[in-house]
Amino acid sequence: MAIEKDDSFQFVSVWLDGKNYSYWSYVMRNFLKGKRMWRYVSGTYVIPKNTEEEDVALIDTWEANNAKIITWINNYVEYSIGTQLAKYETIKEVWDHLQKLFMQSNFAKQY
Numbered sequence: 121m122a123i124e125k126d127d128s129f130q131f132v133s134v135w136l137d138g139k140n141y142s143y144w145s146y147v148m149r150n151f152l153k154g155k156r157m158w159r160y161v162s163g164t165y166v167i168p169k170n171t172e173e174e175d176v177a178l179i180d181t182w183e184a185n186n187a188k189i190i191t192w193i194n195n196y197v198e199y200s201i202g203t204q205l206a207k208y209e210t211i212k213e214v215w216d217h218l219q220k221l222f223m224q225s226n227f228a229k230q231y
Contacts, residue, residue, distance in 0.1 A: 136197040141222035148196065157189050163212045186211050193218075 132151050136144040152158045159165035160182075167186075168178045189211040194202045201218075208214045 132192075132196050134196065136201055136218070136222075138198070138201060138222065141218070144196070145219070148193070151192075152189065157185060160186055160189055160211050161215045167210075190214055 132147055134140065134144050134147045149158065149161075152161055165182070167182045168175045190205070190208075193211065193214055194205065197205070197218075204221075205214050205217065208217060
């Protein structure tokens with residue numbers, strides 16, 4: 121019987137400060153892919169809609185992983201950015217908000 125190592129405490133060395141979104145998102149995307157969690161962020165794995173008994177476990181797993189990823193994201197953004205994320209329920213919404221917020225401002229700065 122193999123015991124799976126919990127590396128939830130593995131860290132990312134880059135914090136989102138508002139000026140480094142491109143690099144931060146690259147690092148976080150790879151971190152989440154390494155954790156097999158990127159499908160939650162990309163929206164390809166959505167919360168199951170059925171409430172049949174066998175789906176309850178899937179819903180619980182989805183909610184737990186969604187919360188875990190949101191926590192990881194909040195751990196790697198500045199406080200002022202993190203407070204803006206509290207209104208979102210899913211990691212997809214969080215990621216999309218950050219992308220919209222910082223990609224627009226980065227393009228404006230480049231222009």
